[in-house]
Each structure stands twice: as structure tokens, then as C-alpha cells.
Amino acid sequence: MSSLSPEDLQAVWLTLKLASVTTIILLLTATPLAWWLAHSRKWYKGLVSALVALPLVLPPTVLGFYLLLVMGPQGMVGEMTKALDLGTLPFTFAGLVIGSVLFSLPFAVQPIQNAFEAVGKRPLEVAATLRAGLWDRFVSVALPLARPGFLTAIILAFAHTVGEFGVVLMLGGNIDGETRVLSVAIYNHVEAMEYSAAHVLASGMVLFSFLVLLGLYLVGARLARVTK
Amino acid sequence: MSGIHTRFQMQLESFVLDAEFSAPATGVTALFGPSGSGKTTLLRCIAGLERAQGSLQVNGETWQDDKTFVPVHQRLLGYVFQEASLFPHLSVRANLEYGYKRIQSAERKVQMEQVVAWLGLSHLVERGDVASLSGGERQRVAIGRALLTSPRILLMDEPLSALDTNSKQEILPYLEGLHRELNIPVLYVSHALDEVARLADHLVLMEKGRVIASGSLRETLARLDLPTAHFDDAGTVIEADVAQQDEKYHLTRLDFAGGYLWVGKVDRPFGSTVRARVLARDVSIATQAPQGSSINNILNARIDEMRDDGPGKVLVRMRVGDSQSLLSRITSRSRDHLGLVEGMYVCAQVKSVALM
Numbered sequence: 189m190s191s192l193s194p195e196d197l198q199a200v201w202l203t204l205k206l207a208s209v210t211t212i213i214l215l216l217t218a219t220p221l222a223w224w225l226a227h228s229r230k231w232y233k234g235l236v237s238a239l240v241a242l243p244l245v246l247p248p249t250v251l252g253f254y255l256l257l258v259m260g261p262q263g264m265v266g267e268m269t270k271a272l273d274l275g276t277l278p279f280t281f282a283g284l285v286i287g288s289v290l291f292s293l294p295f296a297v298q299p300i301q302n303a304f305e306a307v308g309k310r311p312l313e314v315a316a317t318l319r320a321g322l323w324d325r326f327v328s329v330a331l332p333l334a335r336p337g338f339l340t341a342i343i344l345a346f347a348h349t350v351g352e353f354g355v356v357l358m359l360g361g362n363i364d365g366e367t368r369v370l371s372v373a374i375y376n377h378v379e380a381m382e383y384s385a386a387h388v389l390a391s392g393m394v395l396f397s398f399l400v401l402l403g404l405y406l407v408g409a410r411l412a413r414v415t416k
Numbered sequence: 417m418s419g420i421h422t423r424f425q426m427q428l429e430s431f432v433l434d435a436e437f438s439a440p441a442t443g444v445t446a447l448f449g450p451s452g453s454g455k456t457t458l459l460r461c462i463a464g465l466e467r468a469q470g471s472l473q474v475n476g477e478t479w480q481d482d483k484t485f486v487p488v489h490q491r492l493l494g495y496v497f498q499e500a501s502l503f504p505h506l507s508v509r510a511n512l513e514y515g516y517k518r519i520q521s522a523e524r525k526v527q528m529e530q531v532v533a534w535l536g537l538s539h540l541v542e543r544g545d546v547a548s549l550s551g552g553e554r555q556r557v558a559i560g561r562a563l564l565t566s567p568r569i570l571l572m573d574e575p576l577s578a579l580d581t582n583s584k585q586e587i588l589p590y591l592e593g594l595h596r597e598l599n600i601p602v603l604y605v606s607h608a609l610d611e612v613a614r615l616a617d618h619l620v621l622m623e624k625g626r627v628i629a630s631g632s633l634r635e636t637l638a639r640l641d642l643p644t645a646h647f648d649d650a651g652t653v654i655e656a657d658v659a660q661q662d663e664k665y666h667l668t669r670l671d672f673a674g675g676y677l678w679v680g681k682v683d684r685p686f687g688s689t690v691r692a693r694v695l696a697r698d699v700s701i702a703t704q705a706p707q708g709s710s711i712n713n714i715l716n717a718r719i720d721e722m723r724d725d726g727p728g729k730v731l732v733r734m735r736v737g738d739s740q741s742l743l744s745r746i747t748s749r750s751r752d753h754l755g756l757v758e759g760m761y762v763c764a765q766v767k768s769v770a771l772m
Contacts, residue, residue, distance in 0.1 A: 310501050313465050316488035317495035318515030319565055324489075328514075332505045 196389055198365050199373035206281070206369055207349040210288040214345045217289070218296035225297070226304035241294045248291060252358025255287050284360040284367050288349045295344040303337020304330060339408040347397060418475050420569065420601060424461045426468035433457055433468065433625040439618060441475060444594060444602040446612040449622030455605045458622070459573050462603065463495050464488040474569055494562030496572040500554035502546040508557055509541050515565035525566040534597055535560045535590055552583030556590060570602045576611060591615055609644065613637065613653050613693050614772040638741035640723040640731050645743065651695035652741050658684050674737015678712040679769045693770040696731060696743035702763045703754050713766040717742060719758050722751065732756065734764055
């Protein structure tokens, strides 16, 4: 790892930061969304499900392209952020986070939704008859019983963000320390024929991804046994 | 206004639930009817788990009317589901304490030791994993968990139907103890007549979403105009006191208002009350006291009512003493042969008595 340049280190750090922030935001947004999808009987539930799943089938460049338009100076969101004196989001870290959250949304929502559906209504009804209010039921029954789903969501959202390329390139470009994540840095090295530098980053990413996933799966397997 | 007063209307998939009944403030009231008659839905409406049009008062408190809907967790009820539904992520003790922890300490009238002693849970409480419990044990824990919220009313939705025969036998004595141990009304949903006859004091009979009859268990089971009279195991219930033990013949005499019955030895102290069930198919009728009969129990009775019970069969309701009814299922041939008419005095021969 001696050949890791300060710029590459920067990219590693940025990637981890992006994946962590994205995962945290996803947990906070996907959980209520998954809860609603698991329990709602509204007619437009199918519509919302389809929208959430859209990033699964869209090429990342398409998603990135439209985000670029919407968040750009002439876009709806862009106009708003300008009016709020925040500038525009493309080519910033915040813009990247927004893109990653949308891109990985289905990877977080679907496992959590499945877990909530598997828990079913009965345990929540039981808790209600035992004097637990809505929030209490959610925290003391739904969350612990859906824990395997949350672990899967965390693993998938984190890993998916680490491996993201298309959205980043369309939306964030290649700004050192701001938006140049690992996948882009590797791409740069390859473009510049610096294969050994690309190797260091790429193999490091393989190893890191493998270890993270292995660790989380091991923890997950233990938790699944406990909660069964 | 004590007791439970309820009326609910709700459109269900195949019929309309339109049920109204009142239940007394003590004792076990059975909601009885065939599967799919709306009993469970009605119970869920009472718990607030289902939202229907209607009104509900429990011990003078309004839980639901046009303007009110008290959320489930604010209703002081205990609910026992068909499957024990223990929380799999909690230990047995944590399951038992789940509701207990959520009520004010001043409201905790039922204590852990009482529940453990009453439901025989002492060897289960320290069990970590609820998955290691048998079906009957789980249901006992679930009942204990509900009782530990010190409810004002206990709702039980076929708590035995998911259990095998052994587990049923294991848990029934505890349910019978409800009479003695609890001073709160119990609503008990069931489609098994023997269970109801054993446990209930009052009966609410349901059919296709409607309440077709309600009243005391003894009176309602004796009514010939209700479908229960035409069940194969139709019969009446007698509350009687242990009055004499015959050691030689291994028999016990049970006294009730209107007479006595000799039954196989009952190991219960003198004076204690037992409940016996006499099935219509186990009672035959003679116009004169039979000579040289092997039947131990022959009661003087008066025919109150007769009603056809399918081709060639007749159901006869008789009264023994002032208030005790007996049913007998005989052939219409016997009725005509013996010239049985309403108001006639006869001898009812009881071939067997099921003690409960």
C-alpha cells in the first residue's frame, strides 16, 4: 500500500464517507417508507413501489443525467437551492449524497419492507393489547423482529454506494477531495495508463468489500439465530 | 352500568356483522357459533383491533361510540389470541413482563408470583427461549402475560383450538380456575360445545354475523329452538354439590336443586360444587319407574317441550325440580308408543354423566 498517493487516500476516505452518510440517510428515510409500504392499503401503493424500484432497472447514467438537470441552475431543485443561497448541488459532496441515496433507495427499502411484512400484524396487535402505544410497538417489537432486514439493507446500501460509478460521474464529476471517489480514481488511473496504481486501489477495494460483507454476514447469521 | 354492552355493524367479505349483546360483569361469557360466524371479528371489534360502526361500554366506560374510539393500548383489557403469539425476540420472563412494565405500579393488581403459581409457570419463567416451550406451555405464558396487565376484562379467542388434545387437557384446568381466581368478566370465543359447556356461565350464540340468542349457559343450552339443541353432543349442564361418598361402590352422590345423581367417584371435598353435563343422547324416558334397571340415576321429570330433531327423532325438554332442565333425544316411534305429551310426568333415566 506504499504507493497510495495522497490523492488516492483522499478518494478512499471520500468513498467511505459517502457510503456511510448515504447509508445513515437511507436508514432514516427507507424505514418509514418501508413501514408504509408494508402496512398501507392505499391504491397508490403500487405506484410508490414502482418509483422506489426504478433505480434497479435504470442505467445509473440516466438517473445521474436527470438529477443533473433537476439540480442544475435551470432545474426545479436548482432554482430552490439558489433561492436559499445554497448554490447548486451538482459537483458537490451534498449532490453526490443525494444521488447515492436515490440510487440505492430500493436496496434499503426492499429488505426492510420484506422484514416488516414477514413480522406481520399479529405481534404488533399483541403488543397493543399489552398497552404499548404506536411508537412503543415499533421500537420494542417491529424493529427487533425486523433486524435481519435492517442488516441486509445496511450491507446492500453501503456496498452499493461504494461501488457506484455512473451516477457519480454524471453528477459529481472528478473533483479531488470533493467528489472524486474510488471508482472514479481507478478510472482515472486506467485512463492515464497507471495500471499499478489502479491495481492498488482496485485490489484494496476487492479486499475491503469482501471483509465488510463477510463481517456483516457473520454478525447477521448470529443475529438471525438469536431472533428466530 | 356494569358488564359489557356492545353493538357492532361491519361489512365482511361474505356477510354483514350486525351483532348486539350484553354480558354480565362477572363470569365467563362464551361467544359460540360455527366457524365463520363472525365471533372472532366481534371480539376484535371489542378489543379495538378492528374498526367497525357501533358502540361499546365496558363496566360503565365508553370504549366506542359515534364520537369515541379508545385506542387498543388504552383499553384495560387482556387478549389471548388463538396462537400464543409470544414475542420470539424476548425471553419467557420478558414476555410475561411486557405488559406488566407498561402499566402504572399502582395499577398492578396482579403480581408475577400469583400468575406463576396459578398457571404453573415456575419451571418456565427462567427459560430463555420461547421456542423451547410446548404449545400448551406457550399458551399458558400468553394467558399469564395478558393477566399481568391487570385487565378489567379478559378476551380469549379460541385459546385451545390450535392445541393438540394433550395440551388442551393440560390447559383446561387452568381455564376453569378463571372462575375462582378472577373477578373480571371473560369473553371466550369458541366453536366447541364441550369447551363452552365446561367453562362458560353465559352463552352468546352467533350465526352468520348475528347474535341469535344470549343468556345463562344452563337456560340457553336447554332451548330447543336453537341450533345447539340439534348438535350430536347437545345436552344440559347441571351444577351440583358433592354430598356423599360411597366407598364400597366407588360412587359419589351429587345433589342439585331437584334431585341427585350418583356418579363415579369424584375426588373432591364434601360440599364442593362440580359441573356435570348430561347429553340428550344419554337420557331415555320411561312413563313408570322401571323395575330392575341397571341405570343408577332415574329422576322424576315433567315434559316441558318436544320438538322434531330430524327424521324419526324427537328432542324432549324436561324439568327436574323447579329449575333444572334435561334434554332427551328419542325416536318419534317411542314418543307415539309412550303417548308422550307436554305437561306429562315421566321418569328420566340418565345413562351417563360427564363430569367437568
